[in-house]
Amino acid sequence: MILKSMMTWNFWQNRRAITSLALCAAAGLGGAFLTESFSLESLTGMPQALAQAPDKALAEKLLATPPRPKRPDLPVSQLPLEFIEGERIAFLGNSFAERMNLFGNFETMLHSKFPEKKLVIRNFARPAEEVSIHQRSSDYTNLDDPQRAFGADTYICFFGFNESYAGPAGVEKFKQDYEKFIKETTQRYPRDDAKSPPRFVLVTPLAFEVSGEPLLPKGDTENTNLALYAQAVRDVAAQNKLACIDVFAGSKALFDAQTGLQHTINGCHLNEEGDLAVAKLLFASAFGQSALGQLSSINQELRSAVNDKSWIHLQDYRMLNGWYVYGGRRTWDTETFPREYVKIRNMAAVRDQYIWDLASGKPASKPSDDNTGELIVPPTRFGNPRQAYSEATELRYLTPEQLIAQTKVPEGFEIKAFADETMFPELAKPVQLNFDNKGRLWVSCMPTYPQWQPGDAKPNDRLIILEDANQDGKADKCTVFYDKLHCPTGFEFWNGGVLVVDQPRLLWLKDTDGDDKADVVVHLIDGWATDDTHHTCSAFEWSNSGLLHMLEGIATSTTLETPWGPHRSQGNGGAYVFDPRSQKMRQFALPGQYNMWCYVFDEWGQGIVGDGTTANHAWDTPLSGAQFRGRTGLNMVFNQEGMRPALGCEWLVSRQFPESVQKQFTYACVINMNGMPRFTINDDGGGFAGKRMKLTDGKPDDLIASTDKHFRPADPQIGPDGALWFGDWANALIGHMQYSQRDPNRDHTRGRIYRLVAKDRPLLTPITQHGKSIEELLDQTKVYEWRTRYRARNELNSRPTQQVVDGVKAWLAKLDPKSEDYPRLQCEAMWVLASHHQHDPALIQALLASPSPNARAAAVHIVADYRDELPDAMSLLITASRDEHPRVRTEAARGLSYYDDPAASQAVLAMTEKPADYWADYTIRHALAAHEPLWRADYLTGKIPAPPRSKEIVTQILSASKSGAAALPFITTLLSAEPKPEEERNKAMTGLSDLSGDTNRGREIFVRNCTSCHKVGNGEGREYGPNLAGVAKRMKPIKIVESIIDPNAEVDPKYRATLLITADGVAVSGLLVKEDDSTIEIFDGKIVRKIAKADVEERAVQKMSSMPEGTASSIAPSELVDLLTYLKAQNQDVKPATN
Template sequence: MSASRRLAVVALTVLAGGVATQAQIPTRDEPNRGGSLDLASQDPAVALERLRVAPGYEVALFASEIEFPDLAKPLAMTFDTRGRLWVLTSPTYPHVRPDEKPNDKLIVLEDTNGDGRADRSSVFADRLYIPTGFELGDGGVYIAQQPNLMFMKDTDGDGKADERRLLLHGFGTEDSHHSIHAWQWGPDGALYFQEGTFLHSQVETPYGPRRLANAGVWRYEPRTEKLDVFVSYAFANPWGHVIDRWGQNFISDASNGYNYWGTAFSGHVDYPRKQRPMQEWTLTRVRPTSGSEFVSSRHFPDSAQGNFLYNNVIGFQGIKQYRTVEDGSGFVGIEIEPLLQSSDPNFRPVGMQFGPDGALYVIDWFNPLIGHMQYSLRDPRRDTSRGRVWRITAKGRPLLARPVIAGAPIAAQLELLKAYEDRTRYQARLALRDRPTTEVLSAVENWVAGLSPTDPGYEHHLLEALWVHEHHDRVNQPLLERLLAAREFRARAAAVRVLQHWFDRVDGAMRLLAPLVKDPEPRVRLEAVRALSFVPTAAAASAALEVLTLPMDYYLTYVLDSTMTTLEPAWKPVLSTGGRFAEGNAAGLSFVLDRLEPGELAKVARSTPVYHALLSRAGVPAAVRREALEALASQNGTTLLREILAAVDRMDGRPGSSVPSADLMQLLGTMSAADLAPERSAVERLGRDGRNDGVREGALAALIQIDGTATGAWQLTEAAPRLRVDLLRGATRLPPGPALDSLRTLLMPVLTAATTRTATTGTAPGQIPGQSSAPVAGRYVRLVRPGRAQVLSVTEVQVFSHGDNVARAGTATQSSTLAGGATGGHAPRAIDGGLDMAATAGTDPLNGTHAFTSAEQDPWWEVDLGAERPLDRVTLWPAAPDTRNGLHLSVLDANRRVVFVRDMARVGAPSEEVALAGDMSAAIHDAGIALLPRLPGHEADAVTTLAAFMRQPAHRQAAMAAIRRLPPSAWPQAEIAPLADTVLAHVRAIPSADRTGSAFLDAVGFGHELAARLPDGERQRLTSALDALAVRIIRIEAVSAQMKFDLSRIAVTAGEELVIELVNKDEMPHNFVVTKEGALETVSLAAEAMMSSPDAFGKSFIPTTPEVLFSIRLLNPGETLQVRFTAPTQPGAYPFVCTFPGHWRTMNGVIDVARAAVRESAQ
């Protein structure tokens, strides 16, 4: 979905009363968040009074523990083909006590008289232990008995399981409520079930071991005994999975409340790889969730059909409802009014399903406490005896006649595959699954032959017939091919999935699959690209790349990236050896070349696209780059210079192009003036109009080289102060000689005048008359983080016009929205005025203020200002300091022409300002200052000039760096002492909070260099003064994969001012918290209690308590952060700890605070 389209959907959401209608029942605090127990709803009548349904619906009690004591702690449900409700219960959760035997149960509830209340209950199986999921099928029950998958069956007809058979063993059990759950039959005849993070499964199968670590979705074919990972993704704990009418998967993650279109990340990946983060398909969320369903019931209103429902159990306690919108290859969910909400803090809806009568049935775990991280495992307030089933119906609409499925003839069961209700067809498939395969498939053939092609549901009926074949594991290639060519694109997409399942048993499977990559419908293309991930050949990779010849969207790009990653072992060797690959597909070849590291790219067999890639990629060795230029020159019958200029033109201004284009411009400096002269006009054009700074700088330097003097270039930049800066910066690459001397002649009067007031113009000291740059006329401000699998994250973007921040009134969009993290990452968060992610945590529905994308190729964020206007500057507030990949900033006019670009090598905290207009005098002076050390023969004069600039705070840093580039022997002795005094005064003026940055350290280093040239007494005085101002930095690392810090004790002086530098080298997030003496456990347990709070990540799991003395926020893997710390004034042993849940028991240490004399003697 395009970002603009997705934005329009958001707007429609508000207009339709979606997100804007969330003024619902006020939520109560959980007991561990200051709330009190309210047990009045132990009476189901009170609980019913506290339920509120959307207009047009009503809710009633179907069953409770009052009538049926075995209905204690229900956690999963499904109906059977007789219309009975099966419920799995677990009063044993969260663990069995030493003096008890587990006796969880699978019970069957029946409404025998059709009055909407259960009147009969029986126990099918007991003596179970925390059975987290089950499904009916094949004459029995598939059920989780961690670490096992069991099959239970009633063989004597008494309604009780008397056969218990172990099918699979080895599923992870590290966390009981993360074990295999959310069971669902797919229309393909496979069982799907899921597990959460922390678990490590290794399951033996007849086809070899199957492994999954830290969450995913399993797919099990009971007939073939094949077990495979359907989705390998870093879920928290996915307790929802529902499959729509056309076989599309939708998966909900409980702990964070994210909802995913499961198809898009279900391509093949090899263990232990995980799919990269993917955006949600719903535009809003709550957490934690459990259970999901699509409305597919004629009993419900027409307006509700197809709506997506999911339960939520903390805070908002009820059923959220979303309008489902198909868009591009995927879906978008727009929130509308909740279907159900309760004011009862004990209401915990954990599962739901439409029943055979068309009503929606909801199971209620009923408990004042929920979860076993938020509360003690042995907390006596846990409820172990209650559970309810609620029934939601539509007012004034007739219930459905219960379909006769069990015991019906095969022909009648096949007719039920035409039913509107998803759950009726679901049950009919299971009934047909139980019948003899030969009889069923013979009947299916006759049924298909009798279908009318004019029936609006004809192709869906054919699809149901194909799925029956999958249930019986029988390939029907003619029917498959018929559906691959269906008019209904959803049927084609579903048929592609079947082709993937049968790939090794279908004649000419690749011949059938490859053309579908170019199907007119994006969802069919996506299914085809996904299917190719299971075909480990270079031909499959080449076929997948054909999708790039048609329009792409977020999900298509995501799936293509995943497939090409999986198939890398197949296509990379072909590419590197010059084999035939992606022939005639320039976009496809470019796609794979972009995925190669520079070293890999240099080994690829040469071709024109490869040469272009070598020229446009940073990090390519100069010799390889020159080889590419020479090859292109030979191939095109041109010169090396023309190929350089052509390559620069191709990439100039593109995200990530600043380094390679600057590298190419550097080559101009290796050419003679005679070689450059034929292209003078092209060089001048780049110097004047180039978009990248490095391009303009290189071109202007080359212009001086061509002319043999700086006069022409100086005149060219006279009325363009920004170009004057580029000229001076570019000149640093020129060799000594007359041309550079001519530039010094022009420059020195400018620098000399910089510290004096000009009487004739009245300009301020340092200001150059007429050197103001005009504002940039722009409408769009765009940020891109170039590269593969990058995340763009920004807290705030401010765009100023005439001094006003006009971004706040703009419209923000971005390439994707990350599912995960603390804020939801929506684009408008970067223009909401919030500069601190934690500032709105707990009050903002998205719990934060910064925007971020999912990990993708070249992610972008953009603000549309509504109209073109003069822009002065842009200020960026990054979400965190980032030194790995620079942001590419561009400004576009109303016609989306680029009018300004800037590649930033670093975006640091707290903000980065990019000037688009204004006085350029300071920038011109700084560029001139930097050039002075590179003008040989005038070193002493240069130091004198630079010493004058040292007295101007605005230029002190630049002047200091310039002097240090000159040999100390060239420093006039008369300047040493005054410079030393200036440096000492400067260092003393730097606030203590800033005395760990490079500016402070550079100044101290310069001071020591000056001291070395002073007499002994003066030297000792200066060095002592400088040393006294230094601030100690204590570096502490989170050690990779060991759940510990590298330091266990830190010695400091009482009241000492120092800096803690936290370095996260682990794969988990970590924080750093200092507590009062003896408060380690109290603070850590308070942090663990935050798990149930939606703002826990926003607050970095740091509890608000006076026992916390100091803290550093959660750092992601690879992050480093320095924070100022004042040691406690009282001597003692103060614990430090990582309070991220589960980390504190091993990630801790002690800060020993001693009186100054004690620490000094110890050191």
Template sequence: MPEVNDAKNTDSGKPKPEEDPALAQFGIYAESAPVAERAAPVATTLPLELRPGDRVVFIGNTLFDRAADHGHFEAMLQLAHPDLNLTVRTLAWSADEVDLQPRPDNFASLKQHLTHEKADVIFAAYGFNESFAGVERLPEFKARLTTFLIDLKTSAFNGKSGPRVVLVSPIGNENIAGVPAADLNNERLAAYAKAMAEVAEAEQVGYANVFGGTKAAMDPEATTLTINGVHLTGEGYRVFAEELFRQTFGESAPPENEELRAVVVDKNRQYFRRYRPLNTFYYTGGRNKDYGYLDFLPAMRNFDLMVANRDARIWEIARGKTFGGRPVDDSNLPPLDAVIESRGANEWLDPGAELAAFKVDPRFEVNLFASEEEFPEIACPIQMRWDAKGRLWVSCSTTYPHVYPGREPDDKIVILEDTDWDGRADKSTVWAEGLHIPLSFELTRDGVYVSDEPHFALVRDTDGDGKADTKEKVLTGFGTEDSHHALHDFAWTPEGDLIFRESIFHNSQVETPYGPIRAKNSAWFLFRPATRRLISFGNYPNTNPWGVTFDRWGFHVASHPIFADAFHALNPPYPEQHPAAGNLPAYSGVCGHEFVDFPMWPEETRGGFVKVRYKPTNRVELHQWIEKDDHFEEAYQTDLLFSTNLSFIPVDLRHGPRGAMYVCDWYNPVKGHMQYSLRDPRRDRKSGRIWRIVPKGATLQDPPKIDGATAAELVRNLARPEYRYRYWTKRELRDRHDPAEVEKALDQWLAEISPSKTGGVRHDQIEALWAFRNIGATRPALLGELLECEDHLARAAATRMLCWWHADLPNDGVDALRARVNDENGIVRLEAAIAASHIGTPAALEALLDVLDHPMGDHLAYAVRSALGSAGLAAHWKNDPAFLTAHPKLAEFSRSWKSGDQIKILNAKATGDDAEFDLRADLKTVEISCVPERLLFSVTKIEARAGQPVKLTLLNPDATQHNLTIVKPGALEEVGMAGNEMAKDPAGLSKGFIPESDKILFHTRLLDPQTGEILRFEAPGEPGVYPYLCTFPGHWIVMKGELIVSE
């Protein structure tokens, strides 16, 4: 095997490209972009008159954001005014309100962008999201809208005069299966549309009331113009465009020209990538200094040129010219500037050599299931899912980490088949193409839900030919500040919801039929397909954790945090977050978990789980899953597979249908998003491997029948010990069978098993309970029985169901909640605390407060604190001194939060020699923090005299482990590289990633998040510059400073 070195932080020897000052003009930043000067307002009257060269901008919410995908109204504008050479741009953003417009860090404001676009005419669509505040808040809304319009119409965005403004009302909503949007929203929307008319008249702006016309078009029962009751289909947008045109210009729109509309849509697509690119944390935000200059500004220049080229094509078509579908000529685009390649990359090995580099637990054997050699279409695999036919679906992204001018995303979902069951794939089918960085996906009826940044999409095969043919943007507005922090970890919960999450840096705001959902700096989401309802929970500071599964009893297992059920409280009021994980086990660097429950696996591994880790070491680990009083926790056992070749990047794992374990390998010599240029040409876009792990000598089993099984056959699979069989079965019941048929089968199965109260019957009943919710049915009596049963884990699982079925129980489930809040078991009490946040009523709050009469471990205390801070419950007690006076235990618990939020100094109490050290007269004290999410020390220079006593306090408020290591002059790189090499040592973590080196003078231990340590030492006797660094692999290149010792 060739020698393998960790080259991630070595110097490649390639010089840094020279900077081009002319590129600076293409960056648009909040800190520097100009804002329009004030101007006298211009009255806008309808019918609107447009002028030659007018620059028209659409702003507002999802109504205009999604309109750009269809281009109907914009095409009508151009066709009706062929000689005006109108320039049209869309700055709308999902769920925007007139004065609530969350944006990425340092992203220019709406007014700055309007100034950049030199807006002459503005169409502003608002009112939908604001309306969910209710009709009682109409006076407040009118005041907010008035302030917004005054500011808008008195800003000289074009440098000369105020803009002409057309305010656009919300559209009508319609009832569709599962979503009674018209019944829920139309009466309220009509009131808001009327209020908008009043404000528009008072402020002398144009007003296009499209509510009535669109509602009338939706009224016929056979008509469906929306995908979810509130967001329009393509045909719906045609109807909306015609109504908006009539309202704005007082006449019917001209006949459509499909050639022109296609160019409009293409232009909007290219402009979207310029206005709202992925990876904005690297373009405008906190990491734009490293690579943002060359990663983005040349691309912005070229996107501007591409958009201008399409403007010219649009004008020509509007004047009657046709191009026969020929693509727009983009030959005027200059090549993108060269990027920085100063860091080294790891060695690339072919699959055979990579296999030879694995160190495998002697109880197991590993073989290659599939690779780019036989199936080049699986290059850059990210996630895997098995279907009921025993086929492995794989999402792949060669677009990652970014799409650049002249390229269209063409990421794939590929189906691999092992038709002869020999452990090697022998058939591959590209099922879907044209996706945009599908970080995760899950199978559903006739298709998949998939991350399609910044969208949550449904890709389907509607004609049954085995290939996807439609893609629906189900939800949009999710953050993309970092393209590998975007929506991931898709999984079906045992109860039948689709769970997924996003990570740090992100700002998400998503319109739904039930109101906007917003989250800042990471959150979990649950999506209910039948009702199109989205909720968000677990919004707390973390990093970029991956990997999610559920154990036998439905407890949510992740990486940050490990026992994720404690984090399931609904979110606090936006933009607040729940508290950090503190000392609860939580970390990133892991990409997947899978419980071991197949009988051919070694007995000592069953009941535990396997996880894949990609940093700081690259390995597949075995863990135990151990019950404690108020949670479960993992216990590392050993490495099932360890690789010294750091191009091995395991990103997912799954049990296959016969019991083997499959590992998805994003094989790439460039491991890192922030560590390399996004355009680094060494990023591998051809490799991809799937590895298969089996116990030595094991006989793999035949799976039960799932595909094609009857409902009666399927429900009996729910008694199987293997989680994946139960998982695939519930999906099959939900997607392929009539709910009434499934209900009947479940009731029959329950009747057969319920008389016996021994063995695994309680778990079978819980599985049935989950299956009922999967198909939209309820069973309050069964829930009541399980809430009071003798098995505490069954009670905990049943208590979790109060989140969804409390309304079906007496007294809104509060009596049942109170009983479980007072349960003898801590895990049950934890689930009750979470359920209280979902019920959210004053009665639920009163019931929850009983938990303060019981002992609380850290996990339960976190769940209670988060539940009390959830938006629903917090409204009933926060900022209410009288309530706290009446509930002294809550007041005391609340006060304890503040002290609990402080970082715990591991050796804070000084005794003996340390106490004497701290009393020395010339003591120098230094406090250094690890800057969260920046890989930086807050202090990068310390000055001390030779021999001076130094008391250095290192605080780690970050979500990642760090240390501080002081080394001899000139030893920074040597010690840093030695730390990197420890990533290849399975014991590196236990050694704190402190290398064995005589160049190290002093060091802290490896500090967990929310901890600190005091390091006491005398400054070296020799004057000089003594570097200090964090030796956690990969950190030292940026996380460093200097101790300057003088005489």
């Protein structure tokens, strides 16, 4: 179900900042306390690894390119190709070339033909790459440019596929961009210090393989366009007198020889057989058919060596955790990764020699990395007082039994250990769990986290299966399903196999011979962001209709290549919705969330999506409509009261639990508490609202609360036995930016699985899905437990479509229309059919007319999601827009937002005249904002007579659009990944401060984002930060802007975090709340702690703001203008509170 690799709790911050994490004051963060730069000169006995400014000079020294004397002249770029000895060849382009890293056939052929030339080949291709689009992580070349470091003589370029989705209209631009690309690459990457130009060889795009699959592209339009772009490549090559390797016609003939997916996995991405066939086409075109005939076969030992070298090089030009390697969070690794780059490149060079020896038929020893460079082990930061908020006072790990003894659960419950690392060493660093159709527990484990270290064996992160064969409540069997993964932050079952993250890829694994070992490995999608291995694609959860929802944090640069065209995202993150049948991908933003780790759906298909950083949870329907730049924040479902970060969430629906906890909501929390808070969630008009469970004395009534700070629970899920299962990362160090990636105290061996059970109540008899009939599986959707229904739907999603369609029809006919559960069971039938892209119009119509508003809302959601498959979808949505229930209208507004049609826009405008609750109003406004191009001109010229309410709303939308557009250039400058000159930043802050927005909306934004630590006067909120009454009198507008953009620029000393060290060595860090002659009160992120002054040995003030950076990047531009307008209006000082 869930996950985001739970090791950290990073706050989004302006990437200009080297380090800056502080008392969380914005976006309802509750409180977390860490500052990375302050003076400790007065302290004694402190840990050695204190913050230092990144030493870029050291990196430049380590990575300095040695002198490059003039290279020998190259042969002209013509066919057949010729090479000089030691020629350095780089592949550039899209997934056509990038997937050669997986199979290596073409490169193997090159070495086989030219063994004496000792070719040095590196692949720099990336998914979604175009000649004019080279999206990279922020600061990618800040320390070093891998392409420049390599210094290619020849570039073999593979472009045209992604560009072809622009159609015939884009051909001329493509040709111009290609010309520009060649010139700029020549200038930027000369071969040597004499500025000798590299040569270029252009490769046409491949044809599109016609799959015959009804849900994949048909291929005719794709091939028509690809033919145009193949000719464009030929034209550019001819114009510049360059060799052109033409594989379009050859691949078209190859693909047309047999119907179906023979050579690709989806029509456009080659499988292993296709890679070999196309490699032969490339080789014959480059060197002649006779040359191909001289290659008797592929040397598999040589190919294995090529693939090994390619994997090593992949860790260079696509290294994981770029934000910490070369970006703004490399504080603790200024020397670590420059040395690792050096070692990786030396390791690749060692493999070059091995490849040459194999190609020449010489005796060859396996590559040794002994002399490829020394790495450093940085000093640990464990025990640094600044980490006291998340660490125990000593580096120790409790046994499961000790942990259970130190953990509090509600009366009538107990925690039981199921497995730990002493029983099964394979259970190291569990990050996500799930149950298969046999009721067995699967766990993804990532001991390699935070990333592979050069010189080590290749990553062996894994999926394991744990079983309790003798039913004694303890695991007694562990099977490793697959152990060649790299940071698997999410997985889910599908189509008889498993979808799993292997950063930067999504794999599909399957066992075909019944030994519980993966023997089919398909690299399904490449290009997931790896800027930060815990911000990347994760938190897998199927919607009720079989769409895979995955979450991604905002510190990311994702470039996906799909059969439908490229999908790119940078600095946005949010939720990805993937249909594995059609391979369509869409994405929606989650404003106000930073690093999303939680997703779960209720019994009516309504999603609750949660942020890891803040633990704020939102209803996903209002957020998941048509996307546009100005989307604003949404109210959260409940106040998490500072209990963050959240690492997976779950509904407590199980007959194993007493009635008193049914349908409560929980999430795993690893820092501000070590356990799981719980909440009640109820209908709130169209949406949802919840409250934290409390005891009669007002204290929290949590589900699990441990005193062990190294207990890191994750991914709670109701199991087949009705218990609440969860993992334990069990790590003293939690965080990326808080420690070096190579801190010696990062644990790589521990991991536990626990169950929360109700005492004196029998466990449920597990309901499994394997081998069950369609009818039996459909009957499982009648079961009380939502998780059982979830697993039944997933199994039905994997069964043959026609069997499911026939089975659903027969099952529906047997249902009792008088049953109270009849509307929901109708929804179950609708969802199961939809997961196969099958629809029963009569069933949908019946649900749209159901007496249950939840059923009507569920049907409207399906109509919206599958609108392209339902001819009358828009008319159904328009009808639903007039429904009496706000949840149904909210769903209708969401669905209509997707249409680029004036009729849809008019229907949404009409919705404004009906009273709407907060949720419907938000969704209607955002649907209209997405439709602005449809109605703007006509409305402004009076052609659309709008009712009064409509006029008010569209006026507000136009105002927000205008203010957001005006603010965007200034915000872009201030939040630039590359630092801007001070004069330019000052001009941007002045421009931003001069803009005017809506004061009332500004107050709403303030309440939603800032009241965890601020108040205005005697209003709602907390005063852990300055009271902002009268802020406009105390600060000039430009300073108000600066305080939000760069909270550390000027900080009132009384709002800096304070560090206390007591006589017994305990460190307390947080905000000074109160002080008198005898005691000091510090808010430490969880509670206000009273410390006797007599016990304080050392005291230091941290020279950074308690407010996190990133507020400006987490809200819409218009919201920032409104927030500033509200703050600029606060010119009255605080008045004493009155009763």
